Amino acid sequence: MTLADALTDFALLAVEGQQALFDEAGAAEWRADLDQRRLWLGERVYEVAMVGTSSEISNTWMWSWANPGYGASHPAVSAILPGCAKGREAGIPEFSVESFSLEGVTDYGMRPGSAVAFLAARLSGAPAIYAAPYSNGVAYLAVLDLKLPAPVPEALPRLMSVCLQYSGNHRQTIGNYGAQRGLKPVRTNDGGIVLTYPDGAHAHCSFDDWNRVTQVRMEQPGQA
Numbered sequence: 001m002t003l004a005d006a007l008t009d010f011a012l013l014a015v016e017g018q019q020a021l022f023d024e025a026g027a028a029e030w031r032a033d034l035d036q037r038r039l040w041l042g043e044r045v046y047e048v049a050m051v052g053t054s055s056e057i058s059n060t061w062m063w064s065w066a067n068p069g070y071g072a073s074h075p076a077v078s079a080i081l082p083g084c085a086k087g088r089e090a091g092i093p094e095f096s097v098e099s100f101s102l103e104g105v106t107d108y109g110m111r112p113g114s115a116v117a118f119l120a121a122r123l124s125g126a127p128a129i130y131a132a133p134y135s136n137g138v139a140y141l142a143v144l145d146l147k148l149p150a151p152v153p154e155a156l157p158r159l160m161s162v163c164l165q166y167s168g169n170h171r172q173t174i175g176n177y178g179a180q181r182g183l184k185p186v187r188t189n190d191g192g193i194v195l196t197y198p199d200g201a202h203a204h205c206s207f208d209d210w211n212r213v214t215q216v217r218m219e220q221p222g223q224a
Helices: 003-025 078-089 114-123 155-166 170-180
Strands: 030-033 038-041 044-055 060-063 099-101 128-134 137-143 193-196 202-207 213-219
Touching: 003 114, 003 128, 003 155, 003 170, 030 128, 038 128, 044 078, 044 114, 044 128, 078 114, 078 137, 114 128, 114 137, 155 170, 155 213, 170 193, 170 202, 170 213
Parallel strands: none
Antiparallel strands: 030 038, 038 044, 044 060, 044 137, 060 099, 128 137, 193 202, 202 213
């Protein structure tokens, strides 16, 4: 699997996770203590893990386990190691090197490196990340204990409207989102995807020949 494929898979999950974090904490001031694995966003406190850093000077990514200031034995790094291992097992080359260029890598809207950070975080079981700026770069923290709300069909069009710019294959993105969130994605004869929500509602997603979503139609329980 390439990094680009993996980022396409996880784009909608990233939008959902970041929206959940914003809905809970808002745009509050932040501070962190990585020795304690804690992030404060206003009055809220989260358990975090250090994923990695991006440099705005060289436009490169460095994994936290390779950073001389942290390393694999640091308490803030250990929780992210299983996700990094999954990335290597999936054959994503960037998970097997200490650092790499971010040239051409998808940006999930939180400066270069955000998509890579979210992918590793999600593979480690974390639903969201926090981008903590520092001089000439960004440190990305996986938010480990954020609870995602149950998915609801009404949110899908709004999430997709944000996600469109992060995914070049909406069919792939929606299909993986449905699988990851337990929505039992089913392919239709015309190439669409139907998601089934916990309340019995269905989201019928249609796509064009370039895998771009063209329509999301909601069907509530009991509708013919």
